[in-house]
Amino acid sequence: DYALAEFWKWTLAFLIGVTMGCIGFIVDWGIETLNNFKYYHTVGIIASRGGFASPFFMYVGISLMYASVAGALVSFVEPLAAGSGIAEVKTYLNGIHIRGLLAVRTLVAKLIGVVFSIAAGLIAGKEGPFVHGGGIVGGGIGSMGTQTLTSMFRGRWRLEVPRKWGGFFRNDAEHRDFTAIGTAAGVATAFAAPIGGLLFTIEEGASFYSTSIFWRGFVSTGIGVFTLHFLVEAAQHPQNILNAHFGRYRDFGLYTDSLAFYGSRMFYYVWDVPIFCLMGAMGGFMGALWVHVNVKVTAFRHRFIPVRSPWKRLVEVIALVLVTSSIWFTVAYMSPCRQLPGKEDLKYFEASEDMDEEFYAGGGQFRRHGLEHFPQLWCENGTYSVYGQVFFTPLSQALRLMIHLGEPLPEARLNEFHFDFSVLGLFFLLPYALMMWTNGVGASTGMFVPALAVGATGGRLMGQVVRASVQWAGVSLPVSLTSYSVIGAAAFMAGATRMTLTTTVMVMETTGAMQLIVPLMITVFVAKVVGDQFGMGMDDTHMKIRGAPVLDEPALSPHQKMIADKLAVSELMSMAVVALPPVVKVRQVVETLRCCSHQAFPVTPDVKKAFDSAEPFELHGLILRHTVLHLLQHRIGFVDTAQADIPPSRSHIPSTQAARLKLLEKLEQRPLKLRPKDDQEPIIRGLSAAQLEQMVDLRPFMQRNPFVVHADASLSRAYRLFRTMGLRHLFVAPPAPKVMGVITRKDIAEANAKLALGRKANLGLTTPS
Amino acid sequence: DYALAEFWKWTLAFLIGVTMGCIGFIVDWGIETLNNFKYYHTVGIIASRGGFASPFFMYVGISLMYASVAGALVSFVEPLAAGSGIAEVKTYLNGIHIRGLLAVRTLVAKLIGVVFSIAAGLIAGKEGPFVHGGGIVGGGIGSMGTQTLTSMFRGRWRLEVPRKWGGFFRNDAEHRDFTAIGTAAGVATAFAAPIGGLLFTIEEGASFYSTSIFWRGFVSTGIGVFTLHFLVEAAQHPQNILNAHFGRYRDFGLYTDSLAFYGSRMFYYVWDVPIFCLMGAMGGFMGALWVHVNVKVTAFRHRFIPVRSPWKRLVEVIALVLVTSSIWFTVAYMSPCRQLPGKEDLKYFEASEDMDEEFYAGGGQFRRHGLEHFPQLWCENGTYSVYGQVFFTPLSQALRLMIHLGEPLPEARLNEFHFDFSVLGLFFLLPYALMMWTNGVGASTGMFVPALAVGATGGRLMGQVVRASVQWAGVSLPVSLTSYSVIGAAAFMAGATRMTLTTTVMVMETTGAMQLIVPLMITVFVAKVVGDQFGMGMDDTHMKIRGAPVLDEPALSPHQKMIADKLAVSELMSMAVVALPPVVKVRQVVETLRCCSHQAFPVTPDVKKAFDSAEPFELHGLILRHTVLHLLQHRIGFVDTAQADIPPSRSHIPSTQAARLKLLEKLEQRPLKLRPKDDQEPIIRGLSAAQLEQMVDLRPFMQRNPFVVHADASLSRAYRLFRTMGLRHLFVAPPAPKVMGVITRKDIAEANAKLALGRKANLGLTTPS
Incomplete structure (x- = not known):
């Protein structure tokens, strides 16, 4: 399974490149066509009649026509298609989701919009929209499914690809990685600049840099630009495609390299x-x-x-x-x-x-x-x-x-x-x-x-x-x-x-x-x-104007660094935590969901303690709002009240490991993510009175080890964790941690880990977690 | 102070570039001279006498002469100068120090060595040694001081620069950053390839990637190559320096760009x-x-x-x-x-x-x-x-x-x-x-x-x-x-x-x-x-052959990822932890130092509990071996036994914040790092019997918030922490953490942090940590 996932990661990166190459070609063709129409007719009138007025009306009229299409796409189809979208995509890559940002509708509005904006003569270029469009394509191809189209067909066809055909990557982090790769391919194809595109993503986009994204982005931008070049060449001289000299075209070069004498044109003196x-x-x-x-x-x-x-x-x-x-x-x-x-x-x-x-x-x-x-x-x-x-x-x-x-x-x-x-x-x-x-x-x-x-x-x-x-x-x-x-x-x-x-x-x-x-x-x-x-x-x-809680790199501003060093985590945390118990009545879940707008809830037996006092409470896990909604919608994890006297101890896992995996798979087969705000009420209303009295067991579905930081750690510590681990919540433990052991680099290096795994297998133990 | 540090960070990056440019020039000149000597004399003999034997002996003889210099530098001066050094530098950047790796002596041996190796006709190039050399230069300039030269002058002159002249960056992380920047400048000047050099460091070297390194590396490689070009030009045509065309030289180009017609030479077909x-x-x-x-x-x-x-x-x-x-x-x-x-x-x-x-x-x-x-x-x-x-x-x-x-x-x-x-x-x-x-x-x-x-x-x-x-x-x-x-x-x-x-x-x-x-x-x-x-x-x-516990990126190998997901931290940790109490008799410190070779010790009042049992103990902080040795050497932090009945509570800070800072400064003014293995015994022997009976207060010097992970977290969690935070030790807390609050992205974003800081200042509180 791990190897298959690896294979799909590369294949999808390749597909992203090809797709962006094709999109780049189509957009260029669109701009070209619209521009030709505009200039051709204007020049025609200048040649035949001359004067200012009639060519002026022709020129401005066509521009305004284009403008209304460009403006209407943003105003009436998808407001998120406005502007370059770079700020929004950066915000998303920093870990904050904006609804609809990566929808197919946004993609279409954005790319058709940019064709008309540019043709209308706005002081604009196509690279920003390509960053955004590339992000959408990357995220969409990465998760191999679309929500917009699914809902367009009213759920009659579920447009998503089964796991073995690549439908692997649907969790947040992976979706983000693919989106980052897509932005790289977008910039690369907008400018026919494969390395520039990749570097854009590294420098600007991804706050979670990893060598794996880097390599996949490399494939993606290379293939994207190659596809673009190939299509351009094929459209121009289909019969000559085999003996055309490739690689000599520059997006902002006026001549090909062989005519340009770059060497004699571009030089500088030391002064x-x-x-x-x-x-x-x-x-x-x-x-x-x-x-x-x-x-x-x-x-x-x-x-x-x-x-x-x-x-x-x-x-x-x-x-x-x-x-x-x-x-x-x-x-x-x-x-x-x-x-x-x-x-x-x-x-x-x-x-x-x-x-x-x-x-x-x-x-x-x-x-x-x-x-x-x-x-x-x-x-x-x-x-x-x-x-x-x-x-x-x-x-x-x-x-x-x-x-x-x-x-x-x-x-x-x-x-x-x-x-x-x-x-x-x-x-x-x-x-x-x-x-x-x-x-x-x-x-x-x-x-x-x-x-x-x-x-x-x-x-x-x-x-x-x-x-x-x-x-x-x-x-x-x-x-x-x-x-x-x-x-x-x-x-x-x-x-x-x-x-x-x-x-x-x-x-x-x-x-x-x-x-x-x-x-x-x-x-x-x-x-x-x-x-x-x-x-x-x-x-x-x-990004700042929009007020999204984006975390810059702390090292960047000395002022901010100073602040982060001086504050302790405990001075910023909120102590009134809305929590859910591990096994809980459905009615209580519904009330909690309605009472507040948090996106995630800690799971603990001491719900009251968590909310009321500054006393530490036992943290069993973290469950996301949309997971809870999924459970309610599909009645997964419901247990009869009769069985619910299972002591809600932490280590209890639903009967066996196998049963747990089955439950999880059941959850996974549900369609893609929900939109909590819209979908919550219908789901809740769909519950019968009897179901409201049932219990639901959250334990198999919660995330078991949320990140924890100690109250006296400095804010910069928390800051780094948020950024590099891509967190949204960080729990705060009381100061003066109690520890039982230590782990060093040597323990963790691969050889040792293999050994420990082998030992474990020999002992026939199952993972205690 | 923060702004000054920022200024010096950039200036030092600039200096690294200039230095590497000069070194590149000198090494090139050295190779050139030695090669000219060899080929000139051989060709002379071929021309005058012909035949095989006499030119053969001339050619091979000179090569062997060079070879003995190259070999001797490694064998007798500094064994670490062997090979390319890339593996060693990568190991260091991954977080593991090798003694002497970044010493001035290694630098000299390496760079002179590579001149002779190449001139001797070995199948070798200069870029690997330049990576290593650049790393040494970067680290040395970054910390603005050298240990080798200090000890060469027997401590008569302390070759280090005071804080306000840039002697800022002496902690591990900063030293590592500067070393990374140095490697980038090294590659860049070896090949006259500024961007390739920077990318080398990003892709290969630094496992702690940050935008700040990226930007400083950018300055460093750009300036490095510019310095190199300038020197080459100045050496060749000093009178023409003002109207020489710059930028047209390629390390592996045979002609300058204006003669090369790259456009007509380099193309490819789609097939x-x-x-x-x-x-x-x-x-x-x-x-x-x-x-x-x-x-x-x-x-x-x-x-x-x-x-x-x-x-x-x-x-x-x-x-x-x-x-x-x-x-x-x-x-x-x-x-x-x-x-x-x-x-x-x-x-x-x-x-x-x-x-x-x-x-x-x-x-x-x-x-x-x-x-x-x-x-x-x-x-x-x-x-x-x-x-x-x-x-x-x-x-x-x-x-x-x-x-x-x-x-x-x-x-x-x-x-x-x-x-x-x-x-x-x-x-x-x-x-x-x-x-x-x-x-x-x-x-x-x-x-x-x-x-x-x-x-x-x-x-x-x-x-x-x-x-x-x-x-x-x-x-x-x-x-x-x-x-x-x-x-x-x-x-x-x-x-x-x-x-x-x-x-x-x-x-x-x-x-x-x-x-x-x-x-x-x-x-x-x-x-x-x-x-x-x-x-x-x-x-x-x-790197693997040498057995250093290097952590690759976990995402890279599916097999490794599988292992890391299946193991919990608790299965790898060691429970017998050698700890030190917060206020401790010097004699006990000395015994602990001698008894084991750990590089760091947790500080806890329950030393016995930490070592003997699996019981959790209270973790107050972490102190490094070399900090302890510093304290002993300079008698810092010593308190009389009479005063030592201070209850060793955790929150106690030596009288006032000011006093603590003064102590820390005292520590910082000591010369650069020690070499624990060699220096430990002399330092310990230097302690008088009376001093051995004194107490030493470790609390002001310990690192207060070591990273802690919970025992049931998966190994991949620990792995990511080690890599991205550059840790050497990670403490393990018992499972089922108790938490008291939660912190979200919004709390942590800059505006909120500023607010909290302001509130704090208004209340006139001091930081509780």
């Missing part, structure tokens, strides 16, 4: 490093400012556009899209025109081998022969729209151009900037300002791509300043604007999210900037340190 | 993936075989060449070097000659911009103008020695050639292999065979580079087979031998070490094979799965 540090500091500051303003916006929104009024939320989304798309369109309209680059310069733009790129680009320019990135719009023939180049294109495409365009050969044309300062200024300030509003709006949005785009633009600005200074000083030294863009992108992303290794690796993987690993690390680190001076990163801030 | 899986399986199998044979060799060595006979060990090293260098030299001598490549083909070999490469190459060929990699040796003018190309050069250089050489343009010369099958076969089998002997010999050696070299050769063999088959099938499709080499290297390294993410990232970073991330992940995973069928990886095997 760049202090400038990079400065950029890191600015990135950290900008990130903190963004968080600060967004908190204000969120508070405002909380007051005037609450979650419970879906129409208001929908109107906000539409208003935001109206503002965004009007600005973007107007900027593109007001653009100056400029001469198209010459044949020689185009040599490297022409992505002849580059099939993936076009697929992802999200269309719109409709020029050919290497001029795909130079939209004509309202300009004369032979010229192109300078602002339109980044404003009249999807955000992720603009990010690609920002990083890569304008340097076919870095040594060439030292005196001329491809993007002039006005484009950069506009494309830096406008998205940055709108990001503050967008985050938290009632649509499915992610924040990585916008952060990267703003950062890359800022970085390029800085690079052009540096290049101009170098020239002004009369030195003929090429300065790599591409390097500056990449560094800038990482700086702002690190400032906004405060992730270090993930930001570095993700930026490196998606842009191909392997040459810049070290300066990336340094910049990211400075951004984090500076940002941390002003408060937490975006996701953590939102 | 390559199953072949890569096959290679992964072969790598896993070869790794397992290597481990298996090496275990046999180790057992043999344990019997006939034990660690305690240094001369035998030295002779073994010399014999090994004799065999290795004779074979290498003879193969090079017997080499066929071949036409030098033409001007056109050389275009890409000529590394005009490539200053780093030459520095690292380890010299030897003494040709110019792009022919540096084509040694003439005994060949005619215009030809070069085919075997000599990989056998008459340092191993790491041969690895570089194996990966990169022979494909200036991948499309060119489809019908001709640069390396023919005989070279590959020899360079595959000979190092593989010698690796089995070399690992564990009495010299400082690492195994990553040899594993990569063997794997890369095998991969290229496979690639040539595939390419030949493709041609035989009449398809004109270029097959990237470089890709095959990289995949092969990763496959064998993963098979040997069983690291997944680390192998992938490290190979990617050092070879520049970003294009191959996904197939690398898949291959590495297959290699791991196949290898795991046959047993553990090399380092874990060696």
Whole structure:
């Protein structure tokens, strides 16, 4: 059984990867299609009629149409699909469940929502929703069953897979592990960055890190990205799939590696490093400012556009899209025109081998022969729209151009900037300002791509300043604007999210900037340190705002550490404990369930003592509310009152071990988890009067050894236990523990344990527990 | 104080990086110098006299000279400097200290040793010793003090830094964290692979993973590699340091990025993936075989060449070097000659911009103008020695050639292999065979580079087979031998070490094979799965052989998990506990210390009960042997017998909190840790008869809340506590705990804790603990 479980763990990780690869492909295809529709029709009107008004209405109209779909999915289908979902998933991985967070309905709303949000032109990306979506897929595949669909079919089919086909992993911890693996696969497929995705989960997501998650996540992200690449290739050139060169595509690379000459584009000088540090500091500051303003916006929104009024939320989304798309369109309209680059310069733009790129680009320019990135719009023939180049294109495409365009050969044309300062200024300030509003709006949005785009633009600005200074000083030294863009992108992303290794690796993987690993690390680190001076990163801030009792790592904040060291557990505990006796009348159970909202009850014979006094009581175990409800619902564990004179001693196990296992299996075959709040009353009302008088024996179902800490232990001890063991309750024993023995590492190492087990087997004893 | 500690944590991480960068530079320089000496003189003799005998004696003679230095450092200076040290460092990070493992002397012996081992031509690399060396540097810088140097100066100068200058981190857990950070910086600087180094520590090293280590490790590896790059650049072209392009050097890249055209060299087809899986399986199998044979060799060595006979060990090293260098030299001598490549083909070999490469190459060929990699040796003018190309050069250089050489343009010369099958076969089998002997010999050696070299050769063999088959099938499709080499290297390294993410990232970073991330992940995973069928990886095997009670992660082996679930803690504990009373006669302390070798003692008034019976006794705290020795040595905490009638109640704290802190500070100002085994007797003998009659009060010095587990908890519970909390002792309380309250996540979250602290402060209470 253990080996079979192991096998399924790996297989499910593999399946998660494949599924996320397919989802990634479908979402990309959806965004591409919607974007093409929007840009194609707008460009058509510009070409045929010109002018401002009619293309404006076409462009904004289509955007608003998309926006209403995106907003409606959140407002009327599933409110949890709003925003990036990273904060919620982190909360869940920290050990706090939010109802419906991992439901199939949320998945569908989220992923369709993000397609429409992005196509509507919101300052948003798809990675946050992919984190959430990946988590849902991971949890769902892990537990091999769904509650939503089951209830959709009114229980006629039970959509869950039997144990031997992989339906193993339904307890909390395992579900959490699979969810974590799913988030890794989600990030990986959103960015085609397998290692970045895995690191995201390690750094941000899982507070219960283990090597086993690590390895399974590794499989999952690798397979996920491979599936994605394969599908993209197969969709583009199905006949060529066998001799296509794989592995040369980067999500934020404009050309494939063979055309890019990354080596000559991306380099840095030793004196760049202090400038990079400065950029890191600015990135950290900008990130903190963004968080600060967004908190204000969120508070405002909380007051005037609450979650419970879906129409208001929908109107906000539409208003935001109206503002965004009007600005973007107007900027593109007001653009100056400029001469198209010459044949020689185009040599490297022409992505002849580059099939993936076009697929992802999200269309719109409709020029050919290497001029795909130079939209004509309202300009004369032979010229192109300078602002339109980044404003009249999807955000992720603009990010690609920002990083890569304008340097076919870095040594060439030292005196001329491809993007002039006005484009950069506009494309830096406008998205940055709108990001503050967008985050938290009632649509499915992610924040990585916008952060990267703003950062890359800022970085390029800085690079052009540096290049101009170098020239002004009369030195003929090429300065790599591409390097500056990449560094800038990482700086702002690190400032906004405060992730270090993930930001570095993700930026490196998606842009191909392997040459810049070290300066990336340094910049990211400075951004984090500076940002941390002003408060937490975006996701953590939102987690705090929502008030979920999330436990950070205690080592992180010196202030918190000080508090935890100074307080003892006894100063925080609650002494009035609502408990249940081991064998109890059903009526009493029902009363207890109704009287309070606790999620778990200690099991003890001295229920009165537990509640009334500070006296210690004997703790036999812990039983969860939903286990109790299960028992009531299916009448499991009921005993006649006649038999109930069994002395409720602790060591008593229902007749034999075998009988106990049978009972447990009976319990396990019940469908998936209940929703205590909704399901409690119906279940209770379903009990007949006679049943209420029966007794129920909780002992086979309780968790036998809840964690216990002694009252005089410091709070940091409790803190560590909660975090690393993933607890929800910790019982407090009186100070001055009495002990009977000691166990050392040597006792516990595998060889000794085997020995003891063998001894036990020889003696023919059964486990006393 | 908390904030200051935080500041120093980061600063010390920074310093660790800088130090390791410098060490990396010096070691590289040392290897380079010694190698140049060897090859220069040998080539000189070949050129002037020719023939076999005289160059042979020169070559082997110099190698043996180096070998005796390498062997002597291990045999006579510090036996712990043998081998890679990875197993030992992992053991330490798992919570078990080995004496002298982290001493300065070990560091010096190890690093000088590895320079000579590699220069002697052993099948060895520098990364293992760098892991160990990094650990020593990390631990030393972390605790800001050294024991070896202190004792070298006979205590005249105490080489430790006061608290406010960073001398903060001297407890076990912090020392361990810094050691972990040091290992990351070590790997990173050995390979110029900052992310690979960090991941190595996360995946392999630290069983106590925390985000704080993660971030500090990040700083440390980034700065380490930057320092290394900077020094290399500065040493080569000091005048050009300001306009040198940084970031384009790869440890296993033959050219810099701008010349390499990685994009056109490294690609894969979708049908390559199953072949890569096959290679992964072969790598896993070869790794397992290597481990298996090496275990046999180790057992043999344990019997006939034990660690305690240094001369035998030295002779073994010399014999090994004799065999290795004779074979290498003879193969090079017997080499066929071949036409030098033409001007056109050389275009890409000529590394005009490539200053780093030459520095690292380890010299030897003494040709110019792009022919540096084509040694003439005994060949005619215009030809070069085919075997000599990989056998008459340092191993790491041969690895570089194996990966990169022979494909200036991948499309060119489809019908001709640069390396023919005989070279590959020899360079595959000979190092593989010698690796089995070399690992564990009495010299400082690492195994990553040899594993990569063997794997890369095998991969290229496979690639040539595939390419030949493709041609035989009449398809004109270029097959990237470089890709095959990289995949092969990763496959064998993963098979040997069983690291997944680390192998992938490290190979990617050092070879520049970003294009191959996904197939690398898949291959590495297959290699791991196949290898795991046959047993553990090399380092874990060696850890097991040494019998240290290391705790793996319980989730890893289903068998072990089953055992842990079935056993209860009570079945493994020892009941006869040697304890100390809270206030105790010095004589009794001395007797207890002498009577047994335990490293820690519980403190309880009922010493007799603790030892004799299974009755539970009251546990007041835990005191470490070395704390007790400190107390005795410096007469801290001694009280007159007259005063000793203080009732030894638990809650009693020496008069006031202030007095207690003063005592603790007094203790802390003593020099670093003692070595109980050696220092115990002198300290005890130093006590006068009067002092023996005094009492000592242990209460201020004991650890107040040792971890306690209940007797009926399962072994897996204990296992998790040991691992995640880094325990050495765990006390066992009687079953059926009595509890008085409960604490939930909400109680513990920061806001509540702050509140409680405020309340407490308002009431003017002092902490009761």
